[in-house]
Amino acid sequence: MLQLKTRNALFLLMYAIPNTILSFGIVYIINNALAGKKGLLGADTGWLFLGLIICTYALNIFFQRQLNRYSFHLLYENEKRVFGKILQSSLPKLEKFGAKRFFTAVEDLRTFSFLPYAVTHTVNSLLMLVLCIIYMFSLSLIAAMVVILMISALAGAYLYVIRTMSKKVSILRGYNEQYFQYVDDVMKGFKELKLSFFRRENLMNKFLTPNRNNARDLDFKINYIFLSIGLVSQYGLYFIVGVVLFLLPFTGWLSAADIIAYVVMILFISGPINNLINLQQIFTRFRVANGRIKKFVSDFDMLDDAPQQATDDASAFSDLTFKDIHFNYHNDAGETMFSLGPVDLQVNNNETIFIIGGNGSGKSTFINLLTGLYKPTAGKIVLNGADGPHRIEELQSLIAAVFTDNHLFSQNYETFSLDGNPEYSSLLRLMQLDKVVGEDTEAAARRKFSKGQSKRMSLIFALLEKKPVIVLDEWAADQDPHFRKYFYETLLPQLKEQGKTVIAVTHDDAYFHLADRIVKFDKGVIVKDIRVSTEALHSEAIWS
Numbered sequence: 001m002l003q004l005k006t007r008n009a010l011f012l013l014m015y016a017i018p019n020t021i022l023s024f025g026i027v028y029i030i031n032n033a034l035a036g037k038k039g040l041l042g043a044d045t046g047w048l049f050l051g052l053i054i055c056t057y058a059l060n061i062f063f064q065r066q067l068n069r070y071s072f073h074l075l076y077e078n079e080k081r082v083f084g085k086i087l088q089s090s091l092p093k094l095e096k097f098g099a100k101r102f103f104t105a106v107e108d109l110r111t112f113s114f115l116p117y118a119v120t121h122t123v124n125s126l127l128m129l130v131l132c133i134i135y136m137f138s139l140s141l142i143a144a145m146v147v148i149l150m151i152s153a154l155a156g157a158y159l160y161v162i163r164t165m166s167k168k169v170s171i172l173r174g175y176n177e178q179y180f181q182y183v184d185d186v187m188k189g190f191k192e193l194k195l196s197f198f199r200r201e202n203l204m205n206k207f208l209t210p211n212r213n214n215a216r217d218l219d220f221k222i223n224y225i226f227l228s229i230g231l232v233s234q235y236g237l238y239f240i241v242g243v244v245l246f247l248l249p250f251t252g253w254l255s256a257a258d259i260i261a262y263v264v265m266i267l268f269i270s271g272p273i274n275n276l277i278n279l280q281q282i283f284t285r286f287r288v289a290n291g292r293i294k295k296f297v298s299d300f301d302m303l304d305d306a307p308q309q310a311t312d313d314a315s316a317f318s319d320l321t322f323k324d325i326h327f328n329y330h331n332d333a334g335e336t337m338f339s340l341g342p343v344d345l346q347v348n349n350n351e352t353i354f355i356i357g358g359n360g361s362g363k364s365t366f367i368n369l370l371t372g373l374y375k376p377t378a379g380k381i382v383l384n385g386a387d388g389p390h391r392i393e394e395l396q397s398l399i400a401a402v403f404t405d406n407h408l409f410s411q412n413y414e415t416f417s418l419d420g421n422p423e424y425s426s427l428l429r430l431m432q433l434d435k436v437v438g439e440d441t442e443a444a445a446r447r448k449f450s451k452g453q454s455k456r457m458s459l460i461f462a463l464l465e466k467k468p469v470i471v472l473d474e475w476a477a478d479q480d481p482h483f484r485k486y487f488y489e490t491l492l493p494q495l496k497e498q499g500k501t502v503i504a505v506t507h508d509d510a511y512f513h514l515a516d517r518i519v520k521f522d523k524g525v526i527v528k529d530i531r532v533s534t535e536a537l538h539s540e541a542i543w544s
């Protein structure tokens with residue numbers, strides 16, 4: 001994700017080289033003025049000095065602007081990319097990694113807002129260091145070697161400590177990821193937590209507090225190590241100044257004026273050196289964040305899983321056949337947790353099929369396969385007599401669904417509008433929601449509904465998609481007895497009359513006689529597939 005392209009590197013150098021030369025010019029003038037040397041300078045030194053300051057300032061302003069623009073572009077583009085990855089991801093991937101991965105990836109991206117600061121300071125500091133060292137060499141080879149040896153020893157000790165830090169920063173990120181999981185539990189399980197003192201206490205004391213304490217201690221340790229090593233380098237430089245001031249004069253390697261130049265240089269480069277040292281902390285965080293974002297992107301990279309193309313408007317549906325379809329759930333160790341299949345089933349146009357079976361028998365898993373959200377591990381899906389790689393996309397263009405955990409979006413992401421839409425108004429009446437919603441406007445539809453009402457709204461939106469196949473997963477479970485009866489006895493027959501094919505997962509055995517077919521799952525396989533007639537219902541012990 002974070003890669004320095006040649007173009008960017010050249011741009012950096014185009015700025016950094018003149019900037020460093022100009023900045024060095026400033027130091028050079030100060031140095032010579034202090035040491036009483038004329039050097040290369042003449043009577044207009046003051047003007048030159050002013051000119052250098054203005055030029056460096058202008059150069060910095062221009063460059064910082066460009067760099068800021070580039071990094072914010074990078075940041076916000078990557079935010080969009082991460083969002084896109086989630087949208088393209090397959091359902092099994094999302095179920096495996098969970099929403100917390102998304103939040104931490106966004107947080108990791110935010111780390112890169114320090115990028116402009118880090119890059120400019122690093123490049124400037126490095127070049128300045130190089131120029132100062134060259135200058136020191138020009139004054140005395142041996143003295144420069146001594147100073148560089150001492151600086152290298154300091155840098156070596158520093159780098160050694162730094163190498164141990166990446167792992168610690170990574171562990172800290174892991175703690176924070178876990179923390180987001182607890183936040184998610186609090187948000188989603190707020191009511192359950194409110195009801196139980198012990199649950200709250202356990203979450204707080206056994207999970208959240210240890211997590212935060214560990215994170216706090218590690219965060220402190222990381223920062224303390226960086227701080228200490230920063231201080232060592234700062235005071236180490238004073239030590240080097242001491243050596244130059246009090247030992248080098250006895251060696252005869254430097255004149256008195258050059259000693260002043262050396263001290264000025266060392267004091268001057270203490271800034272760049274401290275910058276470089278402090279920046280290591282940011283770079284360590286960059287490295288960790290970059291690695292994690294790369295992992296996120298590769299984890300969610302399942303291009304073959306997600307339909308990328310918009311399909312044509314819903315076409316006609318004639319039949320759908322599942323041939324020897326299999327699907328397995330695996331745990332992290334790769335062991336199979338549940339197997340669905342072999343499933344062989346044909347769904348014909350205009351049928352009303354009820355999918356029944358006990359809890360955990362595989363009904364919802366089948367629905368996820370039927371709607372193309374899960375990809376079969378084996379078998380063939382034949383749509384309208386043909387199979388092939390794009391059948392899933394076509395299938396999805398024919399299906400509108402309301403899932404058990406339905407969600408009403410905060411905005412209208414659909415191709416239809418609700419404002420003054422006569423079809424929407426009539427569906428509101430059909431679902432007996434016209435008095436609840438009030439107006440046929442977007443604003444009125446985006447409000448809080450009761451669970452049963454929200455299911456009705458979801459069904460309205462599904463019907464507005466005008467697709468020939470309607471899939472409902474335990475849709476009526478949240479409806480009151482009156483509306484449930486109305487749904488089975490009035491709404492479903494109406495949908496059939498309109499030519500819709502309805503596949504509904506249900507436990508409502510009182511209404512089984514209203515289906516055309518009943519398909520029963522048990523332990524991941526279809527154990528019954530019966531055409532409904534009153535006699536059949538009486539003779540078959542479907543529920544057994």
Ligand SMILES: Nc1ncnc2c1ncn2[C@@H]1O[C@H](COP(=O)(O)OP(=O)(O)OP(=O)(O)O)[C@@H](O)[C@H]1O
Pocket residue numbers: 095329330337338357358359360361362363364365366
């Ligand atoms: N994401 C998942 N990862 C692993 N196992 C899963 C996952 N989803 C479901 N299962 C398992 O697969 C089996 C079938 O689940 P499924 O949700 O299809 O059952 P169901 O028939 O819809 O049940 P219910 O009537 O309770 O909704 C169950 O044993 C369940 O624990």
